[in-house]
Amino acid sequence: MVRDEQLTESELGRIAESLRDDWPTAQAVDFEESVEYHGSLPDEKRFAHVLESADKPLLQPRAGVPRLDKQVELLTHLWEEGGADLLPTTIDSYTRDNEYAKAQEGLDEARESGEDTLNGFPAVNHGVDGCRELVERVPGPIEVRHGTPDARLLAMVTFAGGFQSFEGGPISYNIPYTKSRSLAETIEHWQFVDRLTGLYTEFGVRINREPFGPLTGTLVPPSIAIAIGVVEGLLAATQGVKSLTLGYGQVGNLVQDVAALRALRALGEEYLPDDVTVTTVFHEWMGGFPPDEARANGVISLGGATAAFARPDKVITKSPQEFRGVPTMEANAAGLRTTRQLIDMLIEQDVTIDGIDEEQAFIERSARSLLDSVVSLGDGDVAQGTLRAFETGALDVPFAPSQSAKGAVLPARDDKGRVRILEFGELALDDEIREIHRTHLDARAKTEGRACSFRMVADDVDAISDGRLIGRPKEGWT
Amino acid sequence: MVRDEQLTESELGRIAESLRDDWPTAQAVDFEESVEYHGSLPDEKRFAHVLESADKPLLQPRAGVPRLDKQVELLTHLWEEGGADLLPTTIDSYTRDNEYAKAQEGLDEARESGEDTLNGFPAVNHGVDGCRELVERVPGPIEVRHGTPDARLLAMVTFAGGFQSFEGGPISYNIPYTKSRSLAETIEHWQFVDRLTGLYTEFGVRINREPFGPLTGTLVPPSIAIAIGVVEGLLAATQGVKSLTLGYGQVGNLVQDVAALRALRALGEEYLPDDVTVTTVFHEWMGGFPPDEARANGVISLGGATAAFARPDKVITKSPQEFRGVPTMEANAAGLRTTRQLIDMLIEQDVTIDGIDEEQAFIERSARSLLDSVVSLGDGDVAQGTLRAFETGALDVPFAPSQSAKGAVLPARDDKGRVRILEFGELALDDEIREIHRTHLDARAKTEGRACSFRMVADDVDAISDGRLIGRPKEGWT
Amino acid sequence: MPRTVILGVIGSDAHVVGITILDQALSAAGFDVVNLGVQTSQAEFVDAAKAHDADAVLVSSLYGHAEQDCRGFHDRLASDSLDLPTYIGGNLAVGQDDWDETRRRFERMGFTRVFDSETEPQEAIDALCLDLDVSATEREGSEPQSIRVTT
Amino acid sequence: MPRTVILGVIGSDAHVVGITILDQALSAAGFDVVNLGVQTSQAEFVDAAKAHDADAVLVSSLYGHAEQDCRGFHDRLASDSLDLPTYIGGNLAVGQDDWDETRRRFERMGFTRVFDSETEPQEAIDALCLDLDVSATEREGSEPQSIRVTT
Numbered sequence A, B: 001m002v003r004d005e006q007l008t009e010s011e012l013g014r015i016a017e018s019l020r021d022d023w024p025t026a027q028a029v030d031f032e033e034s035v036e037y038h039g040s041l042p043d044e045k046r047f048a049h050v051l052e053s054a055d056k057p058l059l060q061p062r063a064g065v066p067r068l069d070k071q072v073e074l075l076t077h078l079w080e081e082g083g084a085d086l087l088p089t090t091i092d093s094y095t096r097d098n099e100y101a102k103a104q105e106g107l108d109e110a111r112e113s114g115e116d117t118l119n120g121f122p123a124v125n126h127g128v129d130g131c132r133e134l135v136e137r138v139p140g141p142i143e144v145r146h147g148t149p150d151a152r153l154l155a156m157v158t159f160a161g162g163f164q165s166f167e168g169g170p171i172s173y174n175i176p177y178t179k180s181r182s183l184a185e186t187i188e189h190w191q192f193v194d195r196l197t198g199l200y201t202e203f204g205v206r207i208n209r210e211p212f213g214p215l216t217g218t219l220v221p222p223s224i225a226i227a228i229g230v231v232e233g234l235l236a237a238t239q240g241v242k243s244l245t246l247g248y249g250q251v252g253n254l255v256q257d258v259a260a261l262r263a264l265r266a267l268g269e270e271y272l273p274d275d276v277t278v279t280t281v282f283h284e285w286m287g288g289f290p291p292d293e294a295r296a297n298g299v300i301s302l303g304g305a306t307a308a309f310a311r312p313d314k315v316i317t318k319s320p321q322e323f324r325g326v327p328t329m330e331a332n333a334a335g336l337r338t339t340r341q342l343i344d345m346l347i348e349q350d351v352t353i354d355g356i357d358e359e360q361a362f363i364e365r366s367a368r369s370l371l372d373s374v375v376s377l378g379d380g381d382v383a384q385g386t387l388r389a390f391e392t393g394a395l396d397v398p399f400a401p402s403q404s405a406k407g408a409v410l411p412a413r414d415d416k417g418r419v420r421i422l423e424f425g426e427l428a429l430d431d432e433i434r435e436i437h438r439t440h441l442d443a444r445a446k447t448e449g450r451a452c453s454f455r456m457v458a459d460d461v462d463a464i465s466d467g468r469l470i471g472r473p474k475e476g477w478t
Numbered sequence C, D: 001m002p003r004t005v006i007l008g009v010i011g012s013d014a015h016v017v018g019i020t021i022l023d024q025a026l027s028a029a030g031f032d033v034v035n036l037g038v039q040t041s042q043a044e045f046v047d048a049a050k051a052h053d054a055d056a057v058l059v060s061s062l063y064g065h066a067e068q069d070c071r072g073f074h075d076r077l078a079s080d081s082l083d084l085p086t087y088i089g090g091n092l093a094v095g096q097d098d099w100d101e102t103r104r105r106f107e108r109m110g111f112t113r114v115f116d117s118e119t120e121p122q123e124a125i126d127a128l129c130l131d132l133d134v135s136a137t138e139r140e141g142s143e144p145q146s147i148r149v150t151t
């Protein structure tokens, strides 16, 4: 039974051994030699160092292509032409499924045909040496970004390969990313990743870990995102992670977004042990984008403006081509520059918006309620509590494809565009909190002269891609 | 001696007669027949009607090409693909100089070569019929936008040609647009334009007039822009103008921009006669743009966001190609859509920003001081007061190329990016007001560890095109 | 008589929002929707089509691997003697593709209709009505569905 | 000995901000700047160059009519026996031009150097120092100018 306890060194070793046959490149992984290798990297490539010492929001894009040379080219472009402060390497979907053979096929195909039919960089296939070559050839600190439920081998190879930041977590890379993976298993798998991170940290290599805050990216109520981020942070801290970046995806309402980022930081600092350095990351709108680059630039700009007001430590940018598919490197760099322009024009203005404190208090209250229920459902054990919470629906994620989540929660926007909860299922929120959500949504329903329904939710899902924030009624199916 | 009195009908007629020989197309102008023609236009082409009955900010681009067919194509594109609510026709620079022969040359050249070497639509050369064809073939209400100090013939032809809105004014189309035109003369010339507008209005054709608020577009302190707009409004009202749109150009500081737009509306309503309907127009950043479309999109988006907070009646949009030259129609439409996305995502959020009231009060107090000095310098006559105020520097515009202005005022941004006044010259602002400006600028100078100098002003002029709001010190000449 | 359609996201793709909306819209339009959810294999599509005696199969793919994931799909259907309209929709290629080329590629693979990611649910409904000969009276559509999302 | 440069905006162009900045930067770099302001005719440029025994003429144009406005300018200079470097800079064509083509066009018209609107004042200063053989010691530059804008 998985419990929130630190893996022993022998367990860690045993698991690492058991993974060595999964793909040939695993053989080359050598912990001590890797620690030494990390020691050779200059300060400006130490991810945690750069992130934790920044004095304004750092920008990071998403980007991953199958071939090494192309990945270097892409990241160099994003650094030089986009002005990225932190670099990513997005992993392909086959690797995320641990289908390294399929990933190899895609990589070989890409090498032969010159066409990229993989949607990311298959880091395991490139192996330790490939990763190190990448780390050395790119100009900045670099993170593994993926969506892999079982990322143990990926972590082994990429950590040995010189990466010093790793996205994901047992909940955030299960619930939004898979259908039938057991949550208990992913928690175990991430205990390995976090323990490995902890071990590197103990040996002086401060690897940064970043739970994936946006979850399904689609109208996720801030309290849910924050509660899950903190839970993942707690699980990671148990394994010895000291550099933790909690994330949150823009919902598009300024007040709610600023309030949520503040609540995220506040609860992160409160719930996590003192020796964990908590930073925050803000993801520009993660839901459906407008099918039009001009409008997409507007969405990205609103993200930049929000970041200027909320001052997270890091911003993950989107590109104007988000709707269509993986962006060209030029479009990706453009998204960075548009975001930068907004931040740099606004950040010195010191803008104070009304109502943020109130919204923040409401978010914190709800997130606390969810967090407390996790702790109590597990009788003090966060791992067990997480499992019970998802089983019962006390914790739930809207639009979750995973069978591990009830998927009973439905969000909708209120009359000011703040994301509220329409259907709670068994969510651990008391009647008073529920009543507040209902009141807000009833006000909207009244404005629109219709009842709250799935149609309203669907309208909200489409709203930003249709050019607005709130899905006001339009013609069509009901 | 020009006085702020209504032109008599006989004077109006005499002047109109005297202009008939300036260019052959003037012969075709027939007031009564034109009134009838306007009567035939449908409601959705009545500019004042559409603008004054709107319930959210309407968008209008700038656009003008020499040939009629191309202008129709351009405007139709901006309507259909850009979602413009109001259409423009920007006039070429030769027409602005009353050099109709040169404009004709450019037009002929464009017709022959298919290349547009004129920077706008030569409406006088197209004549009454050409204008009417344009008005009929485009899908929306349409305005003449230009920069012509002596726009009498342009007004005669375009009003007869079915246009129902006309930008400009005696100060705003002199001071920023010319070197050696006498201000007294331009006031007289605009009395004609305004009286003609008044006459149409009396005959049931409500022509909208719009003083050019942004002036030189370069760090113009809000109080100066507002005072000049109100003065032009007063002069226009004397001649019988009833539909008046006062303008203001974005400075890029959210609080100051929202405050300025509110002050503009408040003072406009206070100073102008009750039977004049005052609307407001917000111009997206009119100074130097970034030489990069991605960053330019950020600037445009900040304009859209500001408009959502301030809710002017109309927004004049920019395109991402502003830096380089007259934009393609696609880029122009993109600027509209980016702006729209921001407005539509933000407008229902009901955002309240702190400190706007205070800034508004400061702007109003300064603008009032300038306005009162105009009235008192003219012993109650606004026309005479305007002349004296510019002669003495009591009213002045930064970066004015015109010899009619002292050009002694120099603006700079304070530590929050609000535009303050560094050099006052003889500006009619009392010591207390000046002291407030100085305190703000001293604080910035202290932050930067340098004295206030022209270099600081130059840095501010470049700042937005360099990617930020405030021109913090950089290397180079001092 | 309501037509039965099989709906799912193929391969290891987890993008669920599109099929959630499609499910609701198709159900509201009177179809019996068998929603297999995300990360559905070719075999699961084929089995479901047989088991439910389906009238059409609707495949969704967003993450860019549609081509690999659909290789051999129509052979499989054929070898199970399933001859029914197959639709595919979403972001069907990796990157900024030329849509016409992508569409043709999937048509060549055997799909009856190919939809891009700008597709409104109504377009799928209209196409199904046409391809499955749903008459106007049948199209009336049932009541709005309950508020629960099926995954 | 300070070099004298004539500076102005040609034609009916009223964009004054660029030459205001250039004036200040050139003055700070030690040049004697004769700033003719905006809306300056060819004749005014030529007369000023003669009257001040100028070392170079700097023409600015932003509004897109540079080509028409500069036609015959170099003939005029030549017929007044003025043989000196001529620079032009700004937004030299209407619309989104191909810069190389624009640059060549103005070079063919006789301009010594052609600058686009991304030009930093320092680039003009460097070019002038080169073309006018200004030595390094001369380049020291005088004190920052007063704060007044000259128009």
Ligand code: B12
Pocket: A062, A090, A093, A096, A119, A146, A147, A176, A177, A214, A215, A216, A217, A218, A286, A287, A288, A289, A290, A321, A322, A323, A324, A325, A326, A327, A399, A400, A401, A461, C012, C013, C014, C015, C016, C017, C018, C019, C021, C022, C058, C059, C060, C061, C062, C063, C064, C065, C087, C088, C089, C090, C091, C092, C093, C094, C095, C096, C115, C116, C117, C118, C119, C120, C121, C124
């Ligand atoms: C939300 C989102 C996510 C969420 C998904 C949460 C979830 N479980 O559903 C998260 C963050 C988890 C995610 C993950 C990934 N994503 Co994603 N994601 C999106 C995003 C932003 C919106 C998708 C969405 O929900 N749209 C709203 C719904 C209503 O629209 P829709 O899905 O397009 O469906 C409509 C139509 O397409 C059509 N339709 C769809 N299918 C079908 C089928 C038929 C038969 C018919 C008729 C019509 C039809 O009708 C639907 C209803 O209107 C898109 C980009 C975008 N569109 O803006 C990227 C996008 C789809 N994702 C992308 C990628 C690459 C990924 C990742 C591989 C990597 C990554 N970037 O992290 C992982 C993949 C994980 C996995 N194993 O699947 C790419 C795909 C690239 C490509 N094809 O070139 C996109 C386009 C983003 C991009 N530009 O890079 N993603």
Ligand code: B12
Pocket: B062, B090, B093, B096, B119, B146, B147, B176, B177, B214, B215, B216, B217, B218, B286, B287, B288, B289, B290, B321, B322, B323, B324, B325, B326, B327, B399, B400, B401, B461, D012, D013, D014, D015, D016, D017, D018, D019, D021, D022, D058, D059, D060, D061, D062, D063, D064, D065, D087, D088, D089, D090, D091, D092, D093, D094, D095, D096, D115, D116, D117, D118, D119, D120, D121, D124
């Ligand atoms: C501010 C502005 C105005 C203000 C000008 C106020 C004033 N009196 O100065 C107002 C609003 C009045 C205005 C009017 C017009 N403008 Co205007 N304006 C601008 C804008 C936004 C900024 C110009 C500026 O001040 N830049 C800042 C200064 C510091 O930079 P700069 O002028 O480029 O100068 C630098 C360099 O170019 C270079 N440089 C310049 N000249 C020279 C010469 C030499 C020898 C050298 C070495 C270097 C050099 O060094 C300078 C210093 O760094 C530009 C677009 C942009 N750049 O973003 C349009 C722009 C120049 N305007 C344009 C146009 C068309 C007009 C109008 C005709 C019509 C209109 N749109 O209203 C009128 C013309 C009026 C007239 N008769 O001249 C166009 C020109 C189109 C083209 N070439 O294709 C532009 C590019 C906008 C656009 N995209 O359409 N404008």
